[in-house]
Amino acid sequence: MAELYEELGLTADEYRDILRVLGREPNKVELGMYSLMWSEHCSYKSSKMVLSQLPTRASYVLQGPGENAGVIDIGGGLAVVFKMESHNHPSAVEPYQGAATGIGGIVRDIFTMGARPIACLDPLRFGDPSKARTRYLLSGVVAGIAGYGNCLGIPTVGGDIYFEPCYDENPLVNVMCIGIMPKERLTRGVASGVGNAVVLIGNRTGRDGIGGASILASQEFDEKSQEKRPSVQVGDPFTEKLLIEACLELLDKGLLVGLQDLGAAGLSCACSETAARGGVGMKVWLERVPLREEMEPFEIMISESQERMLAVVEPRHLEEVLEVCRRWGLNAVVVGEVTEGDLLEVFWYGEKVAEVPASTLATGPVYDRPAERPAYLDEVWAVDLESLDHPSDYGRVLLDLAGSPNLCDRRWVYEQYDHMVQLNTVVYPGSDAAVLRIKGTSKALAVSCDGNSRYVYLDPYLGTQIAVAEAARNVVAAGGVPMALTNCLNFGSPERPDIFWQFKEAVRGLAEAARFLELPVVSGNVSFYNESFGAAVYPTPVVGMVGLIGNLAHRRTMGFPGEGLLVVLLGETLPELGGSEYLKVVHGLVAGRPPALDLDREKRTQTTCIEAIRRGIVRSAHDCSEGGLAVALLECCCAGGMGASLRVDTEIAPHAWLFSESQSRFVVTLAAEDLEAMQELAGSREVPVVVLGRTGGDRLVVNDWIDLEIASMKEAREGALERLLSGETA
Amino acid sequence: MEKKELISEGKSKRIYATDQPGQIILEFKDEASAFDGKKKGIIPGKGRVNARMSDIVFRQLEKRGIRTHHLRLVSESETLAWRLDMIPIEVAVRNYAAGSLAERLGYPERTELKSPLVEFYYKNDRLGDPLLTREHIRELGLAKDEQLDEMASTALRVNEILRPFFEARGLILADFKLEFGMREGKMLLGDEFSPDVCRLWDAETLEIMDKDRFRRDLGGVEEAYAEVLRRIMEEETGMTVYVYVTPKKGVLDPAGQAALGALKSLGFDEVGDVRIGKYIVLKVQGVEAERATERVREMCERLLANPVIEDFRVEIQE
Amino acid sequence: MKFGVVVFPGSNCEADCYYVVDKVLREDVDYVWHRETDVSSYDCLILPGGFSYGDYLRCGAIARFSPVMEAVADFASRGGLVIGICNGFQILLEAGLLPGAMLRNTCLRFICRFVHLRVENADTPWTNRASLGQVLRIPIAHNEGNYVVDPETYRRLEEEGRIILRYCDPEGEVTQEANPNGAMGNIAGICNEGFNVFGLMPHPERASEEILGSTDGLVIWESVMAYNREKG
Structure with a gap:
């Protein structure tokens, strides 16, 4: 065994730890189990220490990190379950199946907790859109998400897409799922009750992804990745749909003690985690596992075949459980039993093939990796932005920005997703946040994802704070009160000190912003080793925010809703072009420092906006972000099919005023008679209120800087993505 | 090859002549009977399963050197076979005590026997197929001693072949009965091999997978027959x-x-x-x-x- | 009026249809499991959207062999009202209760968006509350909605007024640009000879409440309810 461990990705120290834990040499099955469970992907060995600083508690948090997903109480006996995770490497190898099985995995995490999945959001990051590989990856990933999610009948209501060359070889496919349930259905992935049966439900086990997620996630990408194609898992959404219905029925009938999905490291992970959480042991009889092909015991233990669940069942409920599964046409087999102690014992036709303490599998090693501030920061901060030429035609620049890959209309993507099924989506994709009504109540959820990795690259700490602030701002613009967040942290190799410094700074920023804005982090995922040909992707933390709209009447969209309304800016515009879309599109630069963020001001601005919405003062609201105020105004015009005529009096240079990405700003509309009330509300919180002009007409006019027809603005942003992908502008 | 007139009809099969001399068609019926015809019923699909299974098992035995009357499957529920002069003796081989044997020996049902046991029964409905000793057979003149020896040793050989065959398919072969007949001076294995004439238990759950389900009203007869066939067919290369x-x-x-x-x-x-x-x-x-x-x-x-x-x-x- | 929503393994719009009948129309409604063999107690059967049996072989190809489909065919042959929405329409085609078949959308992508539909026959159980030529705004969500049928049947459908809905632009013009999936003659919905079986790709249940952006789907539900009242 000693010669095998390195090949399986374990270090010499880790191998010594295994010897110490077992008091003997592990056999092949045991070594296979440890190698997967102690991989970065499953054990979080590099990130665990850093993540411990995240705030995870609030009075309404029913379940924080450590389970399959986080859970919050939204009142009225209802709980909301959500989580985000990554499926980057599988998607790089095979985009359709990689993305599809990503959806499958995150959806299982949600219904495992007892919730019916009600929506998915998918933050995606791709390389240069003019490259053929990017187009191949993007169309494959989007089709995979659609193919799987649509079949399940779970609407995909949001997400975001950014293009940066750093993702050329290593795209990021993050997936978030939200579910809802009666509070009492909350179920945990815990095994308990000595003598209880362990039932494997769902697809047969095959050699899918033997070592898949874990091996893939632990190695850098290179040209050999083509050869890895066969080990990629293939998704079966039909079986997953049956699993959802069967599991929810089992939970409704109160027939299960615990429920756990099988993901990375397959049975090894599901058995050891449930046993460790319950403080019990488990016996598993591998010959009972329904197989698709002949397999060795170690392969069965680590196979990552999809659409499988592990249920812990009291003997008196066993027959009924098997009957429900049969009715849904699902395999269900008793493969094990809960035992006293903490040993995970694995048998193969009567022979014991593994015996390890479950808790030692589930809690792997912990590392405090060295971190060192990377040198590139000084370089990018030193770029002199002042000396850059100013544009002469602001209208042209605005149209260029509106049609640029990162800002153009996403219809081509979200129209491939069924975003309406379940009849809850009351604000469709394309807005700041998706809004999902909760039938039978007057409430709704506002959900949004955010993560501008260019900011994080330029300043990991500040950039990550902005990601939190902006995700919250999106929720506020939709009329919701942000409640809690999930996240997916996509970074390069943690073994590189410069990368690990980025990671530590980003988590510090995440923790501080979340703590200050009182947003508990209830779930999340870390994906390391996102590199290709030795270069890391931009550090990319992605934040998924869930907010509550107490009254459906308070939901807002960005579109200008009528004529003659005042267009008002809440917040202050500063000449902050560092890291902006303007710099990238006009000057081809990724440089400077991201816009400043004052968390206190952010909080005051958000409270002002939400309060003004509640009082019915604000008619429409839009968060000001990439592309600055000008792009925000263009989006308000296009979404509402309504123009605006604006006069601006400012000391700032026009291009800076138009395209600066200053934080803590909203563009809102209100009736003239409500202005005083607005000023009063904002004044008491020291939030600037700037009246820009009035809505009306079919053009956007700003001073003598910009004068554009809505039709030409729409033309610039709509269809731009499709044009990019068809290679027209390549 | 053409199917001709009906030669005879039994409880589970009809025998037809064909246009080929010496060859007959066995048509397997869905009707089932037990306890010498006192209990009757229909097991949908049974004919198909029994024909298919007989085909597979007989071919398996032929491959291992047992001579049988079987030629081939001609339709879903019919096989073609040599016509034999049947010896009116049923040869039973038992690996476990079940049914009448358990009663006779006073063993609990499903006791594994020390070694496989061969018994002879008189194929005679009127008498209720009684158990025979060698002396009885000699007295009745049903078969010669050499014939009996050959039947017994062939039956044990069949057991040696089929026990592991079923075991590999997750089934315990508890017991079975065979019938033999003569063609051109040689003894061939005749009749059928199906869940009608053997006891099969699921190796894992010990669930009964044979005609006992019908005899004892356990339900799921059709499913059990189909499951047995499914397991046997898995490796069949077609x-x-x-x-x-x-x-x-x-x-x-x-x-x-x-x-x-x-x-x-x-x-x-x-x-x-x-x-x-x-x-x-x-x-x-x-x-x-x-x-x-x-x-x-x-x-x-x-x-x-x-x-x-x-x-x-x-x-x-x- | 009593509706039955047929549930196949893999259906995913059954809860939406149930919700609309129950909470919006406020009529009686049951789920009908695909193994049921008696549907005689219903006035109208809804075959909902989804991906029955994963639509792995061909949309609707396996669902049509479900035990319930024999009962549905029998129900329809006695004049029972049957509406197949999206995957339900595909199942009706596979079952031969409606003529024709579905190909993949010409763009080869799943499309989910609002489309405009022109009412081509307002004298059917499904459209009697609409006016001829009325334009409805209702969403579609499918990958295989590219309807084809042989020319002879197409001519008959047209002559007999069995083409009920066609894709059109917001002004009601039936144009190539307004055709989202390549369907022959912009066909979005058709009826059988007796007009009691209706199949359509758009989802009227997704356009039955103001808060979802359109109530144009209600005209279909209200029509069938009116028809049932008058008939009853």
């Missing part, structure tokens, strides 16, 4: 049938058109047209090629292809 489903001529093929466009843009100018369809591979067992083609065409028409928009082509490889 033929492979390839089905090609393509969009009908004249029906727009959006996927084909897209691929054509992409190929052109990659510089494959020689491509004139692309049609994208489906390719389906089926494993088919226990039927002749001609019949298989016919059946697969039917599958295509009913399910695998949509005749409104799709054409199909069937290829067979034995």
Whole structure:
């Protein structure tokens, strides 16, 4: 065994730890189990220490990190379950199946907790859109998400897409799922009750992804990745749909003690985690596992075949459980039993093939990796932005920005997703946040994802704070009160000190912003080793925010809703072009420092906006972000099919005023008679209120800087993505 | 080969003459009876299962040097066989005590016997198929001593072959009965081998998978028979049938058109047209090629292809 | 009026249809499991959207062999009202209760968006509350909605007024640009000869409440309810 461990990705120290834990040499099955469970992907060995600083508690948090997903109480006996995770490497190898099985995995995490999945959001990051590989990856990933999610009948209501060359070889496919349930259905992935049966439900086990997620996630990408194609898992959404219905029925009938999905490291992970959480042991009889092909015991233990669940069942409920599964046409087999102690014992036709303490599998090693501030920061901060030429035609620049890959209309993507099924989506994709009504109540959820990795690259700490602030701002613009967040942290190799410094700074920023804005982090995922040909992707933390709209009447969209309304800016515009879309599109630069963020001001601005919405003062609201105020105004015009005529009096240079990405700003509309009330509300919180002009007409006019027809603005942003992908502008 | 007049009808089979001298057709019925005909019923699909299983088991035995009357399967529920002069003795081999033997020896049901046990029964409905000793057989003149010896040793050999055969398929062969007959001076194994004439238990759950389900009203008889057949057929190599489903001529093929466009843009100018369809591979067992083609065409028409928009082509490889 | 929503393994719009009948129309409604063999107690059966049996072989190809489909065919042959929405329409086609078949959308992508539909026959159980030529705004969500049928049947459908809905632009013009999936003659919905069986790709249940952006789907539900009242 000693010669095998390195090949399986374990270090010499880790191998010594295994010897110490077992008091003997592990056999092949045991070594296979440890190698997967102690991989970065499953054990979080590099990130665990850093993540411990995240705030995870609030009075309404029913379940924080450590389970399959986080859970919050939204009142009225209802709980909301959500989580985000990554499926980057599988998607790089095979985009359709990689993305599809990503959806499958995150959806299982949600219904495992007892919730019916009600929506998915998918933050995606791709390389240069003019490259053929990017187009191949993007169309494959989007089709995979659609193919799987649509079949399940779970609407995909949001997400975001950014293009940066750093993702050329290593795209990021993050997936978030939200579910809802009666509070009492909350179920945990815990095994308990000595003598209880362990039932494997769902697809047969095959050699899918033997070592898949874990091996893939632990190695850098290179040209050999083509050869890895066969080990990629293939998704079966039909079986997953049956699993959802069967599991929810089992939970409704109160027939299960615990429920756990099988993901990375397959049975090894599901058995050891449930046993460790319950403080019990488990016996598993591998010959009972329904197989698709002949397999060795170690392969069965680590196979990552999809659409499988592990249920812990009291003997008196066993027959009924098997009957429900049969009715849904699902395999269900008793493969094990809960035992006293903490040993995970694995048998193969009567022979014991593994015996390890479950808790030692589930809690792997912990590392405090060295971190060192990377040198590139000084370089990018030193770029002199002042000396850059100013544009002469602001209208042209605005149209260029509106049609640029990162800002153009996403219809081509979200129209491939069924975003309406379940009849809850009351604000469709394309807005700041998706809004999902909760039938039978007057409430709704506002959900949004955010993560501008260019900011994080330029300043990991500040950039990550902005990601939190902006995700919250999106929720506020939709009329919701942000409640809690999930996240997916996509970074390069943690073994590189410069990368690990980025990671530590980003988590510090995440923790501080979340703590200050009182947003508990209830779930999340870390994906390391996102590199290709030795270069890391931009550090990319992605934040998924869930907010509550107490009254459906308070939901807002960005579109200008009528004529003659005042267009008002809440917040202050500063000449902050560092890291902006303007710099990238006009000057081809990724440089400077991201816009400043004052968390206190952010909080005051958000409270002002939400309060003004509640009082019915604000008619429409839009968060000001990439592309600055000008792009925000263009989006308000296009979404509402309504123009605006604006006069601006400012000391700032026009291009800076138009395209600066200053934080803590909203563009809102209100009736003239409500202005005083607005000023009063904002004044008491020291939030600037700037009246820009009035809505009306079919053009956007700003001073003598910009004068554009809505039709030409729409033309610039709509269809731009499709044009990019068809290679027209390549 | 043509089916001719009915020669005889038993509880579970009809025997027909054929136009080939010395060959008969055994038609397996769905009717079931037990306790010497006192209990009767229908097990849907039983005839099919028994014919198919007899075919598989007899072929398996032939391969291992046991001479049988079996020739081949001629339809779903009929086999072709040599006509034998039957010896009116049923030879039972028991690995476990079950049913009458358990009663007779006072063993609990399902006791494993020290070694396989051979018994002879008189095939006589009027007398209720009684147990016979060698002396009884000599007295009745049913068979010669050498014949009895040959029957007993063949039966034990059959047990040696079939016990592991079923075990590998998750089934315990608890007991079975055989019948023998003479053709041209040689003794051949006759009759059938099916869940009607043996006891099979699931190796894991010990669930009863044979006619005892019917005898004892356990329900799920049909399913048990089908399950036994399924397990046995798994490794049976039959033929492979390839089905090609393509969009009908004249029906727009959006996927084909897209691929054509992409190929052109990659510089494959020689491509004139692309049609994208489906390719389906089926494993088919226990039927002749001609019949298989016919059946697969039917599958295509009913399910695998949509005749409104799709054409199909069937290829067979034995 | 009593509706039955048929549930196949893999259906995913059954809860939406149930919700609309129950909470919006406030009529009686049951789920009908695909193994049921008696549907005689219903006035109208809804075959909902989804991916029955994963739609792995061909949309609707396997669902049509479900035990319930024999009962549905029998129900329809006695004049029972049957509406197939999206995957339900595909199942009706596979079952031969409606003529024709579905190909993939010409763009080869799944499309989910609002489309405009022109009412081509307002004298049916499904459209009697609409006016001829009325334009409805209702969403579609499918990958295979590219309807084809042989020319002879197409001519008959047209002559007999069995083409009920066609894709059109917001002004009601039936144009190539307004055709989202390549369907022959912009067909979005058709009826059988007796007009009691209706199949359509758009989802009227997704356009039955103001908060979802359109109530144009209600005209279909209200029509069938009116028809049932008058008949009853």
